[in-house]
Amino acid sequence: MFVLIVLALVLIAGSLFLTNRKDFDIIVVTFPNGREMEAEVADTPEKLLFGLAFREGLPPNSGMLYIFETSDRYRMRTKGFKIPVDMIWVDESRHVVHMVEGADPCSQDPCPLYGPPPEKARYVIQTLAGFIKLEGLVPGMELKFTLRL
Numbered sequence: 001m002f003v004l005i006v007l008a009l010v011l012i013a014g015s016l017f018l019t020n021r022k023d024f025d026i027i028v029v030t031f032p033n034g035r036e037m038e039a040e041v042a043d044t045p046e047k048l049l050f051g052l053a054f055r056e057g058l059p060p061n062s063g064m065l066y067i068f069e070t071s072d073r074y075r076m077r078t079k080g081f082k083i084p085v086d087m088i089w090v091d092e093s094r095h096v097v098h099m100v101e102g103a104d105p106c107s108q109d110p111c112p113l114y115g116p117p118p119e120k121a122r123y124v125i126q127t128l129a130g131f132i133k134l135e136g137l138v139p140g141m142e143l144k145f146t147l148r149l
Contacts, residue, residue: 027065029125030144031135038148039065039125052126053080063127065145073116076124081105084129087114088137089121096141097121102129 025041042048042064052064063085068074071092078085082105089098098117106112123145131137 026148028146028148029063029065030146031137032141032143033135035061035135037061037063037125037127037131039063039127042066050080051076052083052085053078054082056082058083058128060128063125063131066124066126068122068124071120071122073120074124075113075115076100076103076126077111077113078103078106079109079111080107085126086129086132088125088127088132089115089117090123090125090143091119092122094123094143094145096137096139096143098139099132099137101132 024047025043027039027041029037029039031037038059038061040063042051047064048066048068051066052058066074066076074089076087084102084104087100087103088096091097097119098115098121100114103112103114
């Protein structure tokens, strides 16, 4: 009987641990003025395809960080988005190479494509529209990425 109780406690503790785990990683993006953004990492085919689609909103200072396997001149779209977003293309050395402000949501095809950047990018950040202006971002600024555990 004692063994069954211990086993039950172990299973309950394990299930609590597993259900409290996040389904995504968070990268803290630090901007030149010191402001930090918590960005959900889009690093699976599904997240790279859908991104922020179907979300009703975003908390302040948050967004999605698309991480591509290689640097290239990626184009983005807002199909299925419910909120306007700013987009920031970032190169391998984490310098801003291109930006789009206030990309509107698109509910049906054909949806506009944004980009490509003038230079190859490895990352794209999408966040609430107005962020670029609020932060005073310009191409060439260096960002810092830190994994939040």
